[in-house]
Amino acid sequence: MISLVVLISGGGSNVRSLLEAAEDAEYPARVVAIGADRDAPGFEHAEAFGIPTFTVPFTSFPNREAWGAALLDQVRLWDADVVILSGFMRLLPPGFVDALSPQLINTHPAYLPEFPGAHGVRDALAAGVRQTGASVIIVDNGVDSGPIIAQERVAIEPDDTESSLHDRIKRVERQLLVQTVLDIANNTVNLQELSDR
């Protein structure tokens, strides 16, 4: 059984999929805490499943490094096997990434290295491509540039809006994340090996 800390900024549908998966006693991972950089609406899932939460507001610190150090202190309290960024919308300072990577993973709503950054869905639509995707990666110090653990294509429909496309991507993303965590727990995915490649 592996333990997970999940960091969110928004609605937390991805973390909910992990909480639901963990209701199955056979699923080999448990979320031990959910953290955020703000009062995230996704905390409602933590409450529903009785998971502890913590908030380290970005705006309470003089700079990114100080905020990252405080966030790292909170994360470390849980001694988790893997830390997941799941819709966490702040760039993390190198001190945070270096302390946790490669046991630090991120979900992204595009088929990386295509469309990195904060607007992966919008950028794919604007590019006029016919397919995009979802990815789970190891976090490094670039923007969505770390080793890819798993990814899947999602077709773009002619009448897609950012919201309709993101909804479809998120459905794929949730399955990808639940499967990736299972693979890490079963050691069919080895994060250290992937990051050493």
Ligand code: GAR
């Ligand atoms: C997800 O699509 C995630 O990949 C994306 O935010 C969404 C969060 O959804 N993350 C990024 O764009 C990071 N660059 P959720 O809050 O419902 O889980």
